[in-house]
Amino acid sequence: MAERIRAWGVVGTVPRVAAAGLVGFALLYIVVIAEPPPEIGGNWRTTSSGSAIDDWQSFAITLLNGLTFAGWLFIVASGFSLIFGLMRVVNMAHGSFYLLGGYIAYEIQQSMTGQGFSLQSSEVTTWEWVYPALVACSVVGVVGLIVQQVFLRWNMGQELRQALITIAISVIIADQIIGHFPRHVPEGTVKFGGNAVGMAWPGWANIRIELPLTGIDYSLARLIVLFLGVMVGVLLWLWLHRTRTGMVIRAGVDDRQMTSALGVSIQSVFAIAFVVGSALAAFGGVVGASQGNVASGQDGQWLLYSLVVVIIGGMGSLLGAAAGSLLYGLVFSFAASYLPTTGNECCTNYAIVFTFVLLALVLAFRPQGLFGRIG
Amino acid sequence: MSRLDAKTTVERVIGVVLLLVAALGPQLFNDYWLDVILTQALLLGIAAASLIFLSAYGGMVSLAQTALMGIAGYMLGNMVTQSGPGGESKGLVLGWDPTLALVLAIVITSVIGLIFGALASRSFGIYFLMLTLTYAVIANLFFGSVTQFGGFSPIAGVNEYTPSFVGDIATDRDRLYYIALAVSAVVYVLIRYMTRTPFGIAFAGIRDEPVRMASLGYAVPLHRMLAFGFAAFIASLAGILYVWWNGQIAPQDMGLGPTIDLLIIAVIGGLGRIEGAWIGAFAFIVINNYVVNWVPTGGLPVVGGRFNTIIGLVFLTIVIVSPDGLTGLWDRIWDRARRRGGPPQVEVETREAAMGTSSS
C-alpha cells in the first residue's frame, strides 16, 4: 500500500517528460513545423497562415489576439478569484453579474446618445462610454452586496450550501434579465427578452493603429482591453498590498479566525470584497458588450471562463488569475488559428479540446493550480 | 423498541406501495404520464442517484453527471445510427451492432469517468465541484463544436436501433418504462450493496477523515477515482435510457441548464440519501410540466420573468430552509418526533458531510 501512495502522491518522470514533450511539440509546430495551406486539401502540417517563420505577421496578430483576450478574461476572473480567495464563496452568479452589467451599461448608453439601435462609435464620446460603465459597476456592486448580506453572511463556511444558493440566484437573475432586458430595441421589431445588444466604444478608440517597427495595423480597442486588464491588475495589487483594507483582506485570506480575533471587522471587509468582485464582473460585461455584444446565455460561458482561469491559476491568487488568463487566452487564440486545416472537415473545430488539455496538464502536476496554496 | 425501527418500517411500507404502483404503471396512468413524467423521472433519478452516491458517501458533489450521461448518449448515437436514405446524417453514422454499441458506450463512458476522476481525485470540497462543472461545460462545448461527432445539431433516430433483448422501445413506450423501472431498481440495490462492501466503507471513511485514512495506508486518490468511475457507469446507464427515451442527443442536453437541473433534482430529493434521487426527479418533473402551463406568456406578475424564476425561488427556498432536501425533511420530522417521545438518542446518519460544513 505504501508504494501505491507514493505512486499516486508524486507524479513520476514519465508523465513529466510526456507533458514537456507535448508542450514542446506544440510550440515547435507553431514556430517551425506548420506550413501555409495549398490551394485544395492539406495535411497535418498545413495551417491557415503557416508557421511563425512563414508568416510572422499572422503569428504576431494571433499573439496579440491572445493577449488582448487574456486582458478581458482577467477583468472578469480576478473578481471571481478575489471573492473566492477571501470568503471561500464560489460565486456561481458571477456570469449573471457579467451579463447584468453589460445590459445596464447598454441601456444607459442608448438613453444618453439617443442614436438608436445601430449605434456607431463615431457618435459616442468618451463620457458616453465611461458613465454607463461606472453606473453598471455600481449597480451590480450593490446587487452583489445585497446577495452577500442577505444570502451568504449567515452561513459562512458552508461552502457547498453557498455555491447552491448562488446557483439559485444565477437562475433567477438570468430569467429576470430575459424578463426585463433589453429595453431599447429598434423600431419595428418586437421587444424581446435576452436579445443580443451591443455597445459602442468611444469614437477615438475604434480605429486601427500601426504598431511601431512591425507595420501591423491593429485594433486600438483591443489594445485598450488589454490595457484595462493590466490596470485592473495593478490597481488590485496596490489595493491589496499598499492599503490597510488590502492588508486586512490578505490577513483574512491567510487566517480568518485570527484576523477577526484581532478585533478587525472582517464582515465589512467581506462586504467590500464582494462589492469589488461583482463590480469587476459587471465591468467585464461592459467591455464584452463593447467588443461584441451581450446576450442571454453568455452568463454560463463567462462562468466557465472564470472557473477555468482560477482552476489553472490557483484559487484566490491575483497572480494566479493573471497567469491563468494569459495561458487560457493564448491557448484559445492559437488553437483556433494554428490547428491543421486538412481540407474543410478538420481540424479547427477541435480547439475546445485544448482547453481541457491545458486544464489536465496543470491539474496533473499542481492540483491546487499554478499559484494556489494547498488547503 | 426504538423509534428508528418504526421509521424504517414506515419507509419500507411506503417503498413497497410505491413499487406496486410503479409496477402497475401502464394500468394506472395515461400514456403521457407514463412516458413523459414517470419514465423521465426514473431515468433522471438514476443519474441523480450517481450524484447522490458520490456526495452522500464520498463528500464529492459532482456536476459532471449530466455530461457523462450525454457522453454515453453520444457514443451510442454515433455507433448505432446508419447513413443512407431513411437513416441519419449527423455524426459518424457507423451502423454497428446495437448490443456491441451499447456495451461500448457504457465502457467508454466509464473509462472517461475514470480519467475525469483521476484528474479530480486530489481536489476536495468546493474545488471538486468547480472542476466537475468545468468538465461538464467542456464536454458540452466539445460535442457542440466537433462536427465529426454530430456537432451543434442533434443525432436523431437513435432509439430505432436497439438490441433484440430490448426490443422496439421507440413506439412501445410501456416497454421502455419497465426497462427504466428495472434499471432503477438494479441501480438502487447496487448502490446500497456498494456502500456495504469494504471499498464502500473505506470510501465513506475517506469522506470523513481523508488524512487519517491515508496514513492508515488507504490510497485516497485511487478510491476517489474508482468511485467516480462507478458513478460514471451509473450515469452512463441513465444516458443510454435518456437517448432511448428522447430518441436523439444534442449538445444542449448536456449544457449548463440540464447540469444545474440535475443538481436541483438531487438537492430537492436530498443529497444525503439515495432514495432522494427518484423523489427529487419526480417532484422536479411534475413542477416542470405543470407550473409552465400557468406562467403567463407576458411574464410573472410583479417581478416579471418566467418559469425559471419560480424554479430558482423554489430551489433557493429549499437550500435555505432544508438544505438536505425532502428526504432530510422527512428524517428531521422523525427525529423531532423521537426527541419529543423520549430518551433513546440513536445517532441518525450524519448529513453534514454532504453539505460540506467546512472542508477547507
Add this chain to the structure above:
Amino acid sequence: MRVRRWKLVLPLGVVAIAATALVSTSLAAPEAREVRVAIMTDCKGAFGANYENDIGGAQAAFAQYAGGKPKSKQKPSAGMTGIKVGGTSVKIVGYGCGDDTAPTAIKETRRLMEGLKADVMVGPLSGDEAVAIANYAKGKPTKTFIIGTAASQDPTMQIAPKNVFRYHGDGAQWNAGLGEIVYKRLGWRNAAIIMDDYSFAWTSAAGIIADFCGIGGKITKRVFPPLNTTDYASYVQQLPKPDQIDGYFWVVGGTGTGVSLKAMEQANGKIDPKQLAGNLFLIDGAAGKEVAPLYPGAYVGGFGSAPGLKTAQVKRYEAVMKKWYPTQAKAAASGFVYNYYNAAWALVLGLQKSAGVVGAKLQASMPRTLASGYQVSNKGLVKLDSRRQAIQDQFQLQIGKGGVPSIVGFVPNVDQTFGGVFGPNKPAPGRAFPPCTKRKLPWQGKIRVVKNGVVTNQVIK
C-alpha cells in the same frame, strides 16, 4: 412496537390520495369529434421574438379560410375560437414554446402531441427543431406535421417521413441565385465564406456555394467559427485580406452577426458593402436591424418571400393579414408570418378534402399546390415535390439606405435538389459539402431583374 398509528396512516393516506388524484385526472379525457391542432413555435432563444408573428400568420389563415374568431387582434397568442372546416370543428390545443434547440422542441412536441393529444402540428420554427421533429414524426405515422418555417434540408430530403409537409423552401433554396447575382453584378470571381459551424448555416451556405460555383466562381477559403463564439478575432484572421479577394459571403447568425462583423472591422478596417454578401442574418430581426444600416448596397439572400413585390396575389395575402392581425401584418413579408400562414392554409385545404378525418386520409388529402402570396411563376402556384417539399420562387435582395432591403432578383421555380446537387442519397450540407464545382443549375441565366417591386422580362447580366 410502540408506533403511533397515525404515523403509519398519514403517509399512506397521502400516497393513496395522490394516486387517486393522478388516476382520475389521467382517465378524464375530453372526447368530442374535433380536429386538434398544435402550433409549435419559439418563445425563447434567438427567434423567440417571432412568437406572435408565427401564431398570427397561422391563425390568420384559420380565420380567413375556416371561420376562426381571434380573441385578440393585437395578440394572436390569446387564442382563437370557432374554427370549422366543413362540419368538423378545429381546436387549437396549445402553442409550443421552443428555444431554437432540438431538446426543447422535442419536449414541447411531446407535451402538445401526447399530453394535449394534438392530431396535427403546424410548426416548428427552426432547422434543428425540424430535424428533431421529423425524426419524432417517423414514430407517429398517424399524426401530421406541417413545418412552420424551418430551413434545414433533412426533414424533407434525407429523413422525409410521409407525414411531414413543407410548403416553403429550405435554407439553401432561399439563397438560390445570390451567387450568380454577385458574380454578374459585382464581378466576383474569388470569394471567401465564413459560416457558423452548424446545420442551418451549412445549409444556407450550401445554397450560396452551389450557386456561386455553379456559374464559375471560386470559394477560396471556408472558415467555421463555432456558433456564438465570444471572440471572433482568431476566426476572421483566417479570412483572406480584402485586397486578396473579391468578396466575403457572411453566414454568421445567432448572437454572432454583429460581433463577427465588428471583429472583421477591427482586423481589416471598414468593409466595403460591395465586398459583402450574406444570407438573411444580415437583415433579419434585431441583429439585422443593427447590422443592415451599416452596409447599404450589399446583396443578401431572401427568406422565400418578397418584401415589396406588387402583384394581385400579394395584395390579397397582405389584405388578409391586415384584416385579422393588423400588428403582425406589418411583418407580412417576413418568412415567419408568411410560411406559417401557408402551412395553416394548406392544412385547411387538406381537412376540407379529407372531410375532417385526420391521419393517413389527411396526409393523402394535403394539397399538392398552393396559391401562396409571393409565388409568381407556375401561375402563382407553389408545387410540392415527391418528398412533400415546396418548389418555390425565390427573391434576392439588396440592402438600401437605412438598412431597408428591396428585391432585385427573381429566381423562378427553385427546387430542393438544385437540379441534382443535393439529393436523398447525397450527404446533407456540411463543411465540405457541396464542393465548389461549375455546373448548370436550372435557373442559371434566367434570373430576372425586379424593379420597384415589379418582375421585369430583363435577365440579370
